[in-house]
Amino acid sequence: MALTASDRRLLGSAAVFVVSQANVARVLGSTAPTVGAIQTTFSADKYRKILDNLQPEDLQRYRQHYYWDMVHPATFAIALRAGARSLDEHRPLSSGTRRILMAAPVVAAAGDYVENVVGLYLLDHRTRIDDRTVRAASTVSVTKWVLALGSFAYLSQGFLRMWGGAARRLLRRG
Numbered sequence: 001m002a003l004t005a006s007d008r009r010l011l012g013s014a015a016v017f018v019v020s021q022a023n024v025a026r027v028l029g030s031t032a033p034t035v036g037a038i039q040t041t042f043s044a045d046k047y048r049k050i051l052d053n054l055q056p057e058d059l060q061r062y063r064q065h066y067y068w069d070m071v072h073p074a075t076f077a078i079a080l081r082a083g084a085r086s087l088d089e090h091r092p093l094s095s096g097t098r099r100i101l102m103a104a105p106v107v108a109a110a111g112d113y114v115e116n117v118v119g120l121y122l123l124d125h126r127t128r129i130d131d132r133t134v135r136a137a138s139t140v141s142v143t144k145w146v147l148a149l150g151s152f153a154y155l156s157q158g159f160l161r162m163w164g165g166a167a168r169r170l171l172r173r174g
Helices: 005-039 044-052 056-068 072-090 095-124 131-173
Strands: none
Touching: 005 044, 005 056, 005 072, 005 131, 044 131, 056 095, 072 095, 072 131, 095 131
C-alpha cells in the first residue's frame, strides 16, 4: 500500500506532535504528574495544596510548561484531523463520524488553551482559586481529554483494522 498525500501529512503532523509532547515533558521534568493532578481536581483546597507542595524550582518548571503548551494544542489538533482525513481516504467514514472527528480535536485544543490561560492566571492570583473556578477549569480539562483521547482511540482502531486487513491479504498472497 503506497503512502498518499494525506498519509504523509498525518506522519508529518504526528511527528511534530511527538516532538512537542516530548518538549513539554522535558520542561516539566519531575513535575509532570502535577499537570494531571491539577487538571482533574474539582476542589480549590486541593488545587492550592498541589501548588503549595511544589518547590520553587518545580513551580518555575510548571509555569514554564504553560508557555510551551500554548503551541502544543495546535499540534495535537492538526495531527488528529490529519488522521481523520487519512483514515477517511482509505476507509470512508460516515459524514457524521467525519464531522465529529474533524470538530473534536479543535474543541479539545480550544479547551486546552482556556485551561492554560486559567492555569497561568491562577498561579499569579492564588486568592482567585475558588471551587467554582477550579470546577469549571477541570471540567474543561476532562472534556478536552475525552475529546482528544476519544478521537485518537477511534482513529487507532480504524487504522489497526485497516493495517490488519492489509497484513492478512499479504499473508494470503505469500
